[in-house]
Amino acid sequence: MLLPFLVWYVIFQYKPLYGLQIAFMNYSPFKGMGGSPWIGFENFRVFFEGPYFFRTLRNTILISLYSLVIAFPIPILLALMLNEVKRSGFKRAIQTVTYLPHFISVVVIAGIVTNFLAPSNGLVNIWLDRLGFEKIYFLVHPEYFRSIYISMNVWKDAGFNAILYLAVLASINPELYESAVIDGAGKLKQIWHVTLPGILPTIMILLILRIGDFLEVGYEAIILLYQPATYETADVINTYVYRSGLQEGRYGLAAAVGLFNSTVGFVLVILANKLSNKFTGGGLW
Secondary structure, eight states, rough: HHHHHHHHHHIIGGGGGGGGGGGGOOOOOOTTTSSSSSOOOOHHHHHHHTTTTTHHHHHHHHHHHHHIIIIIIHHHHHHHHHOOOOHHHHHHHHHHHHHHGGGGGGGHHHHHHHHHTTTTTHHHHHOOOOOOOTOGGGOOOHHHHHHHHHHHHHHHHHHHHHHHHHHHHHTTTTTHHHHHHTTTTOOOHHHIIHHHHHHHHHHHHHHHHHTTTTTTTOOOOOOOOOOGHHHHHHHHHHHHHHIIIIISSSSHHHHHHHHHHHHHEEEEHHHHHHHHHHSOOOOOO
């Protein structure tokens, strides 16, 4: 039963590691890895000394940080609220409505957001106009981009991510709540002393994994939403990799940037796991 997964992992995760060597080459698809000249760390130097390094790094860190602070706790709060709903029909309806956006293509989601924020006939601007405010073309203003991107991701993934927490909540021993009630604990104290400690190991594991992907901002949605006017706040490391590798054909540079991204993520996972083991007594290993 484990063999198909191991085969998939070797083919799609470990075998491609062989191609990382093009990060140290002036790679040409026509010459291949055997014929492309080695240039050492030149691709890394070009990236670190280039005009877009600090901009892409800053935007990546800020978007990831805002997502961690704002988007990460929302599925937990949603799961806690759904766990308190006693009417099963209403609970299932809310769950369905909240996790369905996860299964919609990111292209469709970006199209919905674009239509909602359209400057002339977008729903948001129609409301602003009726309230007496001036219409705003949100997607060309850099100051709005991060809020739009994070809000879109919350709407798309919060319901689906809450499913895991709901499963963990269902596994908490009901006798713990009964004991808390006998001790005089109200709902808030039950949540604080029983519910949250029960799901804390799961929260920490997901937090460690999220920190490991700190620099892996979902570039597909950004590419669909951003434009040159918003590069100042929207351009991240992965979109730079996309432009350098696929649009400009600088495959070695794109591989070097991707390797830098993965190395930082690996270090962050190790540090986050050590902190988790130190303060909570549990982690990934």
